[in-house]
Amino acid sequence: MTDRRIRVLVAKPGLDGHDRGAKTVASVLRDHGMEVIYTGLHKTPAMIAEIAVQEDVDVVGLSILSGAHMELFPRVRKELEQRGMAHVLLVGGGIIPREDIEALEGDGFTKLFGPGTNTDSIAEFIQTEMQQRWAKEGADA
Amino acid sequence: MARFLSGDRGALARAISWAENADDRFQAALSGVYERVGRAVRVGVTGPPGAGKSTLVNEVARLLREMERTVGILAVDPSSPFTGGALLGDRIRMEERTLDPGVFIRSMASRGSHGGIARASVDACDMMDAWGLDEILIETVGVGQAEYDVVAAADTVVVVLCPGAGDGIQAMKSGLLEVADVLVVNKSDVSGAARLALDLEESVHIRATTRKHDEEKWVPPVVSCSAGTASGVDAVIEGVESHRRFLADGRLEGARGAKRVEQVQRVVTERLAEGVWDARGWRTEVEVLLGSGDTPYDVASQVLGEILGGIPVAGAPGARKEAGCS
Numbered sequence: 001m002t003d004r005r006i007r008v009l010v011a012k013p014g015l016d017g018h019d020r021g022a023k024t025v026a027s028v029l030r031d032h033g034m035e036v037i038y039t040g041l042h043k044t045p046a047m048i049a050e051i052a053v054q055e056d057v058d059v060v061g062l063s064i065l066s067g068a069h070m071e072l073f074p075r076v077r078k079e080l081e082q083r084g085m086a087h088v089l090l091v092g093g094g095i096i097p098r099e100d101i102e103a104l105e106g107d108g109f110t111k112l113f114g115p116g117t118n119t120d121s122i123a124e125f126i127q128t129e130m131q132q133r134w135a136k137e138g139a140d141a
Numbered sequence: 142m143a144r145f146l147s148g149d150r151g152a153l154a155r156a157i158s159w160a161e162n163a164d165d166r167f168q169a170a171l172s173g174v175y176e177r178v179g180r181a182v183r184v185g186v187t188g189p190p191g192a193g194k195s196t197l198v199n200e201v202a203r204l205l206r207e208m209e210r211t212v213g214i215l216a217v218d219p220s221s222p223f224t225g226g227a228l229l230g231d232r233i234r235m236e237e238r239t240l241d242p243g244v245f246i247r248s249m250a251s252r253g254s255h256g257g258i259a260r261a262s263v264d265a266c267d268m269m270d271a272w273g274l275d276e277i278l279i280e281t282v283g284v285g286q287a288e289y290d291v292v293a294a295a296d297t298v299v300v301v302l303c304p305g306a307g308d309g310i311q312a313m314k315s316g317l318l319e320v321a322d323v324l325v326v327n328k329s330d331v332s333g334a335a336r337l338a339l340d341l342e343e344s345v346h347i348r349a350t351t352r353k354h355d356e357e358k359w360v361p362p363v364v365s366c367s368a369g370t371a372s373g374v375d376a377v378i379e380g381v382e383s384h385r386r387f388l389a390d391g392r393l394e395g396a397r398g399a400k401r402v403e404q405v406q407r408v409v410t411e412r413l414a415e416g417v418w419d420a421r422g423w424r425t426e427v428e429v430l431l432g433s434g435d436t437p438y439d440v441a442s443q444v445l446g447e448i449l450g451g452i453p454v455a456g457a458p459g460a461r462k463e464a465g466c467s
């Protein structure tokens with residue numbers, strides 16, 4: 001009897017010292033039945049990608065408040081690709097202006113959540129997206 | 142499996158996921174590499190929440206790397222009994238090991254197991270072992286008074302205690318002393334640590350002297366360290382190595398063999414339960430029998446009697462009559 005759970009890496013790249021938002025999201029995802037790996041502050045893109053490999057996560061969620069998202073988010077995406085993890089569902093959140101959201105969503109990120117996003121809706125988005133992906137995997141197999 | 146055998150980390154990670162998810166592919170994956178299983182040293186690290194297990198595991202891993210040993214770490218944290226979700230946070234204390242190619246760290250949720258590790262923990266260790274890691278460290282969830290399945294996964298069990306998380310008497314009644322091959326008093330930088338170490342020495346001594354037929358028995362050393370300040374951890378490794386020397390000449394093989402038998406028993410029981418309840422529609426039949434007034438024990442006897450055909454089982458109607466208590 002298979003027992004699959006959504007595994008999520010919640011990570012904070014870069015130097016900003018605020019992880020309250022990331023912790024809140026991690027806790028909400030847990031309450032939605034997901035297994036959440038939380039890694040703390042100040043992770044480099046290489047570290048985030050390496051952790052994603054070892055943990056074989058389905059989802060990588062990045063949180064950033066410092067404004068460096070246009071530099072750091074694409075670097076995480078590249079590191080993931082280099083390590084054979086291009087298949088993960090990549091999402092992000094933080095204080096991100098609308099035009100940056102659009103740019104990143106055209107660059108490998110499935111969804112960016114701007115300021116004021118309801119945390120339950122993040123969980124629901126991930127659940128819906130993973131259900132579709134797993135259904136497709138099942139159909140392909 | 143070619144990728145797995147060539148040292149691909151993603152392939153190892155995926156095999157562990159198969160084990161966790163009870164995916165059919167795991168059984169074949171393990172068969173493919175089983176001849177390579179058995180070389181790694183497996184050390185369990187258990188103890189109450191917050192005692193410093195992760196911090197100690199990180200420090201032990203650092204020292205093992207200095208000794209040029211490769212290290213696999215399996216860190217188990219509890220699943221919520223309400224939602225099934227889990228927050229896996231042990232890795233935070235192992236940050237410096239993240240990019241070391243000689244270290245592989247995997248977080249695992251307990252997923253409904255109550256013994257301090259997960260159902261798939263032994264499988265994950267087997268895979269790390271086959272992949273070629275020299276040392277495997279298994280961190281359990283923070284345990285209270287009765288969660289000691291780690292014994293089934295590890296050759297040597299390290300119990301980590303710290304001041305403020307109980308005294309020698311509590312360690313005795315909780316069974317922590319019985320599972321410990323090495324007793325560690327962590328946070329030796331904090332007041333009360335020396336007192337706790339003396340207390341534990343005394344408890345260990347009392348156990349050792351009151352135990353019957355014990356010439357062969359191992360007496361766990363009590364080691365003090367401060368993992369948080371990286372002091373005294375080499376003595377923990379020495380304690381583990383001394384237990385390993387004790388296990389040499391046959392004891393290790395004997396213990397591992399017995400654990401594999403238990404594993405087979407567990408798998409048979411699990412699959413039987415699934416087969417019985419899912420495949421054959423016993424549920425309805427059981428409801429009918431219960432409805433007719435039979436006790437749960439009588440119904441269980443009938444179910445077992447039918448599954449096993451002529452093989453006698455404890456508590457079966459026939460066995461009961463022979464015992465003359467019908």
Ligand SMILES: Nc1nc2c(ncn2[C@@H]2O[C@H](COP(=O)(O)OP(=O)(O)OP(=O)(O)O)[C@@H](O)[C@H]2O)c(=O)[nH]1
Nearest residue numbers: 189190191192193194195196283328367368369370
């Ligand atoms: N003073 C002191 N604090 C320590 C020491 N080792 C660990 N700590 C602290 O103790 C707290 C818990 O440490 P962890 O390593 O997370 O403990 P754990 O046993 O893994 O905890 P769980 O996995 O949650 O059961 C942290 O705040 C550590 O910084 C030590 O040697 N001295």
Ligand SMILES: [Mg+2]
Nearest residue numbers: 194195231280
């Ligand atoms: Mg821990």
